Amino acid sequence: MTPSTATPRTGRLRRAHRGHGIDHVFAAVPTAWLFVFFIAPLAFTVVYSFGHAEFGSVTLGFTLANYQTALSGFYLTTFLRTLQFAATACAFCLLAAYPAAYFIARHAGRWKTQALVLVLVPYFTSFLIRVMSWQILLARGGPIEFVLNLLHLTNGPLDVMDTQTAVFIGMVYAYLPIAVVPLYIVLERIPVSLIEASRDLGAPPWRSFLHVTLPLSRPGIATAVLLTGVPMLGELVIPGLLGGDRGVLMGQAISAQYLDSQNYALGSAMAVLVLLAVAIIVALLARLTRGFAEVSA
Amino acid sequence: MSRSAPATLGGRLGRGALGAWYGIVVAFLFAPIVTSVVFAFNAGTLGKQSARFTGWTLQWFGVAWANTSLRSAIATSLSASFWSALIAVVIGSALGYALVRHPSRRVRALLTGLTYVLLIVPETVTGVSLLLFYAVTNVPLSLMTLVFGITPLAISVTALIVRAGVLTLDRRLDEAAADLGANRWQALWFVVLPHLAPSVGAGALMSYVFSFDNLVVSSFLTTPQVNTLPVYLYGSLQYGPSPAIYAAAVAVFMFTMLILGLAALLYRLVQRRAARPHR
Numbered sequence: 001m002t003p004s005t006a007t008p009r010t011g012r013l014r015r016a017h018r019g020h021g022i023d024h025v026f027a028a029v030p031t032a033w034l035f036v037f038f039i040a041p042l043a044f045t046v047v048y049s050f051g052h053a054e055f056g057s058v059t060l061g062f063t064l065a066n067y068q069t070a071l072s073g074f075y076l077t078t079f080l081r082t083l084q085f086a087a088t089a090c091a092f093c094l095l096a097a098y099p100a101a102y103f104i105a106r107h108a109g110r111w112k113t114q115a116l117v118l119v120l121v122p123y124f125t126s127f128l129i130r131v132m133s134w135q136i137l138l139a140r141g142g143p144i145e146f147v148l149n150l151l152h153l154t155n156g157p158l159d160v161m162d163t164q165t166a167v168f169i170g171m172v173y174a175y176l177p178i179a180v181v182p183l184y185i186v187l188e189r190i191p192v193s194l195i196e197a198s199r200d201l202g203a204p205p206w207r208s209f210l211h212v213t214l215p216l217s218r219p220g221i222a223t224a225v226l227l228t229g230v231p232m233l234g235e236l237v238i239p240g241l242l243g244g245d246r247g248v249l250m251g252q253a254i255s256a257q258y259l260d261s262q263n264y265a266l267g268s269a270m271a272v273l274v275l276l277a278v279a280i281i282v283a284l285l286a287r288l289t290r291g292f293a294e295v296s297a
Numbered sequence: 298m299s300r301s302a303p304a305t306l307g308g309r310l311g312r313g314a315l316g317a318w319y320g321i322v323v324a325f326l327f328a329p330i331v332t333s334v335v336f337a338f339n340a341g342t343l344g345k346q347s348a349r350f351t352g353w354t355l356q357w358f359g360v361a362w363a364n365t366s367l368r369s370a371i372a373t374s375l376s377a378s379f380w381s382a383l384i385a386v387v388i389g390s391a392l393g394y395a396l397v398r399h400p401s402r403r404v405r406a407l408l409t410g411l412t413y414v415l416l417i418v419p420e421t422v423t424g425v426s427l428l429l430f431y432a433v434t435n436v437p438l439s440l441m442t443l444v445f446g447i448t449p450l451a452i453s454v455t456a457l458i459v460r461a462g463v464l465t466l467d468r469r470l471d472e473a474a475a476d477l478g479a480n481r482w483q484a485l486w487f488v489v490l491p492h493l494a495p496s497v498g499a500g501a502l503m504s505y506v507f508s509f510d511n512l513v514v515s516s517f518l519t520t521p522q523v524n525t526l527p528v529y530l531y532g533s534l535q536y537g538p539s540p541a542i543y544a545a546a547v548a549v550f551m552f553t554m555l556i557l558g559l560a561a562l563l564y565r566l567v568q569r570r571a572a573r574p575h576r
Contacts, residue, residue, distance in 0.1 A: 020481050021481075022481045022482065022485065023395065023398070023399050023400055025391070026391040026392070026394050026395040026399070027392075027395040027399050027404050027408060029388060029391055030388045030389070030391055030392035030395070030408070030452065030456070031407075031408070031411070033384075033388050033448070033449075033452070034411060034415070034449055034452065037427070037445050037446065037448060037449050038415060038423070038449040040430060041423070041426035041427045041429065041430035042418070042422070042423075042426050044426060044429050044430050044433055045422070045425065045426040045429055048429060048433075096322060097322075099315055099318045099319070100315075100318060100319045100322040102315060103312075103315035103316055103318065103319040104319065106315075107312050107315060107316065108319075115319070118323055119322065119323060119326065122326040122327060122330055124506065124553075124557055125330055125550055125553065125554065126510050126527070126546060126549065126550050126553060127510055127512060127527070128510075128512060128527050128530055128531060128534075128546055129329075129330060129333045129546050129547070129550050130329055130330060130333075131329075132333065132530075132534055132538065132542075132543075132546070133329040133330070133332040133333040133336065134329060135534070135538050136332055136336055136346065136348055136538060137328070137329060137332055139348035140348065141347075141348045141349050142348035142349070143332065143348075145348075173325070173326070173329065176322070176325075176326065177326060180322075205308075205311070226417055227416075227417070230417045230419065231417065231419055231420070233419050234419020234420060234421035234422055234513075235419070235421075236420070236421045236513050236516070237512055237513060237531065240531070240535065241531075241534055241535070250421075251419070251421040251513075254421055254422070254425055255421060255424075255425065255516075255517070258425045258428060258429070258517070259517075264429060264432075267425060268425075268429065271421075271422045271425055271426065274419055274421075274422055275418070275422060278417065278418065278419070282417070
């Protein structure tokens with residue numbers, strides 16, 4: 001990590017550290033590959049979003065008509081609904097993940113790693129398995145209805161499947177594990193001595209949490225938002241399986257423009273809007289964590 | 298250190314509440330997985346999945362296996378994720394190494410940015426962009442266009458795992474190799490790579506699992522001829538849950554768990570090795 005000029009070296013070593021063909025190959029090959037299969041396609045989308053739409057094709061040009069459509073009526077509602085949806089689901093993820101991460105970092109003792117792995121294992125099992133079982137869990141006459149009726153929390157059939165509530169539950173569920181990790185990493189790094197110092201100075205536990213722990217965990221919170229809220233903006237599968245036809249989100253709306261309506265220009269404009277939202281969120285998060293050495297865990 | 302928190306009643310209550318919440322979170326995370334596994338054995342009603350468990354049966358595994366389009370989807374998935382993991386392990390390992398060791402700080406920052414951007418751009422956007430890209434460049438969709446489309450994600454996953462491995466490597470190893478007359482390629486091949494082997498292995502397995510499980514990007518790049526398992530299952534699920542779909546998904550889930558177990562073993566090997574030189 002230290003600069004290579006820190007100590008005098010022999011000629012051979014200095015040459016090795018100044019950069020070598022290998023270093024350039026190792027940087028250039030991945031960059032080239034990702035340029036072709038990631039950056040270039042995104043660039044095509046940006047270019048097409050300014051094109052003139054025809055059925056199944058686009059005449060290149062410069063028009064803002066697609067953006068006008070994407071930002072009016074049904075499409076605007078969808079966009080705003082998606083933003084709001086991602087914001088709330090992400091907030092719920094953080095609220096649920098924070099205490100769990102705190103417990104792992106502070107109270108799990110020598111079982112720390114195991115406790116973290118236990119939360120992460122579900123994330124690495126098949127995405128489809130995790131989402132599809134909610135079709136059963138939330139169905140009428142399903143297990144959750146049974147439990148809720150048993151506890152007298154509800155009476156009669158549960159009407160949650162194919163609603164936004166179902167999508168919301170699915171989203172929080174799917175992204176919860178990945179919110180725990182950055183929070184855990186950052187909480188684990190906060191020295192206990194800082195909290196002890198605030199306690200010694202007479203702060204009650206809630207104050208030392210509010211004024212010491214919480215501000216210091218900002219980078220973890222930012223990364224958690226990055227890993228949960230941002231992918232939620234384009235989520236396609238969860239609303240597809242749990243949401244029915246009600247309350248379409250951006251992911252489905254974009255996909256429909258490409259696969260059904262064949263309006264590539266409008267679909268591209270909507271995709272660019274999502275990318276813009278992502279960029280704005282990233283910029284805001286970078287501001288939030290300014291002063292910290294690194295945003296990422 | 299851990300005993301430093303005063304064991305007051307309030308402190309113990311707080312700890313208990315946190316522990317209880319952790320327990321609830323874990324239960325919440327596992328309940329749907331257990332449900333999926335159990336309902337793969339559900340007899341169902343009238344050949345359909347039912348919300349209430351109606352009895353144990355193994356028949357759905359047979360039904361799933363008899364479904365030829367499902368079987369061909371599995372074959373496509375296996376080969377697509379194999380190629381994707383192969384590309385990812387070569388390119389992702391190079392990227393992971395460059396993320397830490399490239400001499401220029403600016404290049405390192407650029408590569409790091411690229412790696413993270415890959416992980417946060419919503420997959421739907423990536424998927425439609427690739428579809429558009431192939432359409433515009435007149436490349437017909439095939440197994441290889443699918444593989445290439447899912448490689449960026451696999452590459453970034455591998456790169457992050459290998460990066461973690463490179464961070465634990467002692468730079469003096471390279472210098473010792475250079476002192477002993479090895480050129481950079483020889484040092485990489487005979488000194489660095491053997492030390493990174495567990496990370497590279499774990500990266501390969503993880504990228505395999507990620508590619509195998511990929512649904513969103515794949516759903517835009519599959520065709521009736523080239524259909525992967527998650528896309529096929531997703532398509533079937535939109536007509537309502539069927540027990541055979543659950544059986545297929547659960548069988549694949551077991552397979553994934555096996556691979557992940559292997560990856561975890563490799564990862565522990567890395568950590569044990571990393572612990573050694575610092576002693």
